[in-house]
Amino acid sequence: MSRVIVLRPEPAASRTADGARAMGLDVAVHPLFAPQAVAWTPPPPEHFDALLLTSANGVRLAGAGLDHYRALPAYAVGEATAQAMKEAGFAAVTSGSEDGSAIARRIADERRSRVLHLSGTTVAAMETGPLHVTRVAVYSMIALPPAPALKADAVPGSVLLVHSPRAGERVAEQFPEETRAGLHIVAIGAAAARVCGDGWASVTHPARPRDDEMLALARRLCE
CATH class of the missing domain: 3.40.50.10090 (Rossmann fold)
Structure with a gap:
């Protein structure tokens, strides 16, 4: 099963992770900010x-x-x-x-x-x-220091949830373009998607900036 990686700050990260687990998804939580x-x-x-x-x-x-x-x-x-x-x-x-x-x-x-x-x-x-x-x-x-565990958990097929343009910028910094081909981005909106850069397996965002709609997109990518 593909993995969903939650990058938003706590305590919102735990809410998103709980929603993903309720869908039966494999989840890892790695906040980029506090x-x-x-x-x-x-x-x-x-x-x-x-x-x-x-x-x-x-x-x-x-x-x-x-x-x-x-x-x-x-x-x-x-x-x-x-x-x-x-x-x-x-x-x-x-x-x-x-x-x-x-x-x-x-x-x-x-x-x-x-x-x-x-x-x-x-x-x-x-x-x-x-x-x-x-x-x-x-x-x-x-901004929290880069965590080696994030890259270890981001196995090919993983879906990174990007909840803000600032998070998109951090993701682009921490994942050089040559490491992106097997990873998917689901962003909160167009601005957050855009700053993630190129080279990902896919980059998408929901029509409305809602956490449940991001998770729905992530679930489809994990099927």
């Missing part, structure tokens, strides 16, 4: 009429500053982020299963305009339309 809290100053909550988080890492690593915004309408990208917000004490969270641009449209449709986005130091491109978005970084992703 989230780390950064110091931040909470802006006044009265300056905003909505709170947005696009990663559960933002919820976990924002610290006590997150408490300032419990009265704001809360929005999240992804069920994992929404669940983390609920566990942090937000009673009602509106979630979207696609990306930041989709949830931004939802916020605008609900006639909110001043949005506080608690994010990482690097953020995926997001079309904000008429919204005025104030982005405050509350965590960063620290």
Whole structure:
């Protein structure tokens, strides 16, 4: 059986690995990054009429500053982020299963305009339309040292799951072109796929940037 290699940071890596194992797939987990809290100053909550988080890492690593915004309408990208917000004490969270641009449209449709986005130091491109978005970084992703076990586990036929353009860049660095011919890439989207470079057995991405759709593509490659 072909192997699926999960490269995203924990704890999301374990969720993806559990989903892959539920499909009967052979899984190895090798995070390329680890989230780390950064110091931040909470802006006044009265300056905003909505709170947005696009990663559960933002919820976990924002610290006590997150408490300032419990009265704001809360929005999240992804069920994992929404669940983390609920566990942090937000009673009602509106979630979207696609990306930041989709949830931004939802916020605008609900006639909110001043949005506080608690994010990482690097953020995926997001079309904000008429919204005025104030982005405050509350965590960063620290690159982990290359792990020899990653290359050992990446046997021919393996499928590498690439959940961000930064991860794609690291994969391209760690796998020289002459080592790629037997390996497949399933990326979260076109941008992440593009930076992985050439020479792979295949490079694909789902129509929507969803973990379950990435796993569906990986399963087909493993059949």
